[in-house]
Amino acid sequence: MIDSHEYPDNAYLIGAANNLLIGPEHPPLMKLSKAFDYIKIIDNKLHIGAATPGGKVVSFCKKNNLANFEFVAHLPGTIGGMLQMNAGLKEYEIFNHLHKVHFKDGYRLLGEIEYAYRSTNIDKVAFEGIFELEYGFDHSKIEMFKKMRANQPHDPSAGSFFKNPEGDHAGRLIEAVGLKGHRVGDMAYSQKHANFMVNLGKGSFDEAIALMQLAKERVHETFGITLENEVAIIDRRFINATDNSRF
Numbered sequence: 722m723i724d725s726h727e728y729p730d731n732a733y734l735i736g737a738a739n740n741l742l743i744g745p746e747h748p749p750l751m752k753l754s755k756a757f758d759y760i761k762i763i764d765n766k767l768h769i770g771a772a773t774p775g776g777k778v779v780s781f782c783k784k785n786n787l788a789n790f791e792f793v794a795h796l797p798g799t800i801g802g803m804l805q806m807n808a809g810l811k812e813y814e815i816f817n818h819l820h821k822v823h824f825k826d827g828y829r830l831l832g833e834i835e836y837a838y839r840s841t842n843i844d845k846v847a848f849e850g851i852f853e854l855e856y857g858f859d860h861s862k863i864e865m866f867k868k869m870r871a872n873q874p875h876d877p878s879a880g881s882f883f884k885n886p887e888g889d890h891a892g893r894l895i896e897a898v899g900l901k902g903h904r905v906g907d908m909a910y911s912q913k914h915a916n917f918m919v920n921l922g923k924g925s926f927d928e929a930i931a932l933m934q935l936a937k938e939r940v941h942e943t944f945g946i947t948l949e950n951e952v953a954i955i956d957r958r959f960i961n962a963t964d965n966s967r968f
């Protein structure tokens with residue numbers, strides 16, 4: 722693993738790799754160092770290093786009675802990964818209380834970044850997220866978010882595989898085309914929640930790709946809807962999803 726300070730031109734930045742499908746032909750991978758794992762309160766703002774795990778943020782907020790990060794307790798990953806995809810649970814999203822992001826070439830305010838449901842135009846290494854500071858950690862939200870996750874499988878997965886198309890649910894569409902529980906090798910669309918592609922043992926990258934393509938084809942044929950990946954595919958054969966120029 723290469724430390725980010727070296728910035729190799731063709732390398733792909735990962736956070737904690739919770740939302741990635743990494744193929745055998747992946748580019749070199751790089752990761753922010755521990756120097757980017759911190760939380761500080763400065764001038765009434767919360768500064769969180771991009772390599773900070775979500776769990777650490779929630780513990781900090783609980784200890785310091787800070788609001789708005791309760792949902793992060795149930796999102797695996799780093800603040801950098803969460804910022805890049807505007808991660809969230811339903812309407813609770815990481816951009817909701819964002820003030821600005823520190824990139825390698827300077828700061829961009831919330832209004833200078835395009836973002837929507839599970840997507841942003843972040844195309845550079847984020848070093849730090851700077852958030853509005855509000856007091857009042859809400860313990861009841863932790864329980865509420867836990868309940869929201871009750872329908873998700875415990876088998877290894879990368880979370881939701883596809884983004885929900887506007888006005889619909891990817892899980893519903895996958896189920897409607899008969900793929901809930903469908904298995905290719907050791908990879909399957911979960912019996913518990915069809916939009917979770919789970920690894921039931923020794924699932925391979927190629928099996929995951931075959932399943933992904935099957936769902937895209939069937940959903941398009943049946944409903945005319947093009948499913949968009951939420952999971953990023955890191956393999957040179959899938960060049961559009963592995964645009965290294967962004968870093």
Ligand SMILES: Cc1cc2nc3c(=O)[nH]c(=O)nc-3n(C[C@H](O)[C@H](O)[C@H](O)COP(=O)(O)OP(=O)(O)OC[C@H]3O[C@@H](n4cnc5c(N)ncnc54)[C@H](O)[C@@H]3O)c2cc1C
Nearest residue numbers: 736737738739740771798799801802803805808809847880
């Ligand atoms: C079981 C499970 C459940 C999940 N449930 C949810 C959910 O409910 N809601 C949700 O939103 N997500 C969910 N996810 C997905 C995951 O939690 C989020 O995508 C999270 O943001 C991933 O963070 P990461 O650090 O692992 O990023 P990675 O998976 O390593 O990377 C994700 C993307 O972020 C980019 N990136 C990483 N760090 C930086 C940085 N510093 N600067 C710029 N770009 C960066 C990467 O290049 C990549 O494109 C789930 C995942 C799992 C495994």
